[in-house]
Amino acid sequence: VSHQLIVDDRERASGIIDLLYVNAFVDFEVKRLTVGDYLVDNWLLVERKSMADLVQSIITGRVFQQASRLAKSDYTTVIILEGRAQDIENYHIEKKIGNGKKGVVYQAYDKALKLDNGNSRAQSKLSLIKDLFGTGSKTIVAANTATPTRPIRPANKKVEPAPAPKPAPEVAPADTSADAEGNVLAAVEAWRAAWASQNIDQYLASYADSFTPAKGRSLANWKEFRRGRVTKPSKINLTINNQKTEVIDDSNAKVSxxxxxxADGRPIRTNKTLILKKVDGSWLINKEIASN
Structure with a gap:
């Protein structure tokens, strides 16, 4: 049985698109999706997150906006988490967000559940998101309870009451100086942890599409080179210290x-500077400068 799949074009760095090319049972198309990462057979909408991306999106609040958009979609929706629950410890999530489970995260849950209190389907889906992140009992997949057949749509629109006016889209508040610095450092920590754990997909996803590699390499050639350097060693020990952060403006920052x-050879000590820019709410590396 052949399946129809639409893949968001921002999933190229994950390596999944390359795997799909060799699967004869999947007919897929790569294009920009406004919600989710994958649309399967025009009924199942999938949002894929690695543990590093989950941590960063909780800190920035992006995951709750995504959850709200998923909840309002006409498709059966599912969130897939890649990795192990204990991997979250690698990103020091409680240190980054303040007071752990009783602090910023739970406030964000409540905020997400109030985004559309008149929509029963949204309440059901967002409650599942809260259960996923709040209880720790579900660490792989959270999905709504709709029967996975076809999108649920009104049977007779003529007798359906007029919909209530939609609230104006919520605009995320601009980072304060302290928030911005914390988010930048969280992005750098996610990059470091992905490198140390040899999670090549998340490591490459830490770089912006506009990243310019050193030595005149093309971005594609650099990614292939880094893929070998990150995955080949049997183990990597990577630490960073003496961080100095400069938030230049709302969209640009620098961390030294x-x-x-x-890895398998002698230790290497490097002075490094990362130039980051904010893309769709996430801080990504735009330039990397190293010196011994």
Missing amino acids: FKQYYK
Whole structure:
């Protein structure tokens, strides 16, 4: 049985698109999706998140906006988390967000559940998101309870009451200086942890599409080179310290630090500077400068 699949074009760095090319049972198309990462057979909408992306999107609040949009869609929706629950410890999530489970995260849950209190389907789906992140009992997939057949649509629109006016889209508040610095450092920590754990997909996803590699390499050639350097060692020990962060404006920042790297050979100590820019609410690396 052949399946129809639409893949969001921003999923190229994950490597999944390359795997789909060799699967004869999937007929897929790559294009920009406004909600979700994958649309299967025009009824199942999938949002894919690695643990690093989950942590960063909780800190920025982006995950709750995504959950709200998923809840309002006409499709059966599911969120897939890649990785292990204990991987979250690698990103020091409680340190980054303040007071752990009783602090910023739970406030954000409540905010997400109030985004559309008149929509019973939204309430059901968003409650599942809260259960996923709040109880710790579900660490792989959270989905709504709709029967996976076809999108649920009104049977007779003529007798359906007039819909209530939709509220104006919520505009995320601009980062304060302290918030912006914390979010930038969280992005750098997610990059470091992905490198240390040899999670090549999340490591590459830490870089902006506009990233310019050193030595005149093309972005595609650099990614292939880094894929080998990150995945080949049997183990990587990577630490950074003495971070100095400069938030230049709402969309640009710079972080300098001392980097200690050890894989299968001798340790390498490097002074490094990352130039980051904010893209769709996430801080991504736009330039990397290293010196010994």
